[in-house]
Amino acid sequence: MNRFEEYKDIWVFAEQRDGKLANVALELIGEGRRLSRDMERNTKVYAILAGTQEDVDSLAKECFEYGADGVISLQHPLLKQYTTDAYTKALTELIIQRKPEIVIYGATHIGRDLAPRIAARVNTGLTADCTHLDVNLDKYVDYANKNTTLDTSKIDPASDDGGLKMTRPAFGGNLMATIICPNTRPQMSTVRPGVMQRLERDPQADGEVEVVVPQLEEKDIRVKVLEVIKSAKEMVSLTDADIICSGGRGLGGPEGFELMRRFAEKTGGVVGASRAAVDSGWIDHSHQVGQTGTTVKPKIYFACGISGAIQHLAGMQTSDIIVAINKDPDAPIFTVADFGIVGDLYKVVPTIINLWDDAEELYETDLRRQ
């Protein structure tokens, strides 16, 4: 008997705020489904909701529609606002009682706060900020070979106990590290929003919801949330955007973002930025795309005056269409671009803005013809 036999199933922490599920929760349920197919045992995927009854009751159906087999709904008035103490206590107790084999969280502000605390309390490992998960060594080796110079002959096949292979950027994004958790359970990781694919919604899907009322008291919570102030920067939703117009150091100054805002307004997109632009204080960090910013996958990503450093590419290279505008023909961004324009962005972007309406009309006519 495997020493971890009693640990079963995949749990996804289904993060919600004010009764709305985080997109990453649905992406992770989809990823959980994919992993469960590759695991040998009859592994089920559970979404773990936490909040007040009012906030979470209506969310279970959505979790089923996106692929959860079951929902465990932690309900308590003290879970209304996220607090580290209350959420950590409620989830830790549930994990110790139920013994899931894998627990995955979104690498959001909440997930990054919560997951390491739970890992410490249940005495297991945590791989933070993953961009790829797998349970099968063969696939893992293929994946690793494609992306790194990892010497696969040094991997001990005996270590492939069907455990989770958690891959994340390491050493400033210069290589991908695949990390295993061979000695303890559950295996836990946080996963970047926007990296995994959610499943197609199945409106017929349904399942069983188990309501659990955790043992929580006021004295368990050392920090009181007095007021939640939503700042304007929370309104930037890079992960949901279909079009992102990103600017980098090539903009030459903060005023360059005025052009990017006009560009985004015209295309119906949102403004993104490289870290160099953010670090220069030209735009808020909430716009940053990349390894230490947001991972995005829009339909069109415009990279304007961005060189294409590996840390930037890590956050946008899976976009459907990448259009790069750069005056240096050798800029690395052109290696991932579907369309490259060599030129001064201050000439190219206004031209695209001017032509956008005509281009849209042509596109619509084309669609009508098909």
Ligand SMILES: Cc1cc2nc3c(=O)[nH]c(=O)nc-3n(C[C@H](O)[C@H](O)[C@H](O)COP(=O)(O)OP(=O)(O)OC[C@H]3O[C@@H](n4cnc5c(N)ncnc54)[C@H](O)[C@@H]3O)c2cc1C
């Ligand atoms: C641990 C770590 C994490 C990091 N995380 C991130 C991250 O999350 N996101 C991120 O973006 N970076 C990140 N970086 C930084 C990254 O390494 C690069 O420094 C950064 O992406 C460079 O930004 P840039 O492309 O805007 O600037 P540059 O590399 O300076 O490129 C500017 C580009 O603009 C072009 N240009 C100049 N003028 C014009 C013009 N008028 N028209 C057209 N093109 C023009 C130039 O040819 C050049 O290619 C990270 C670095 C480290 C070490």
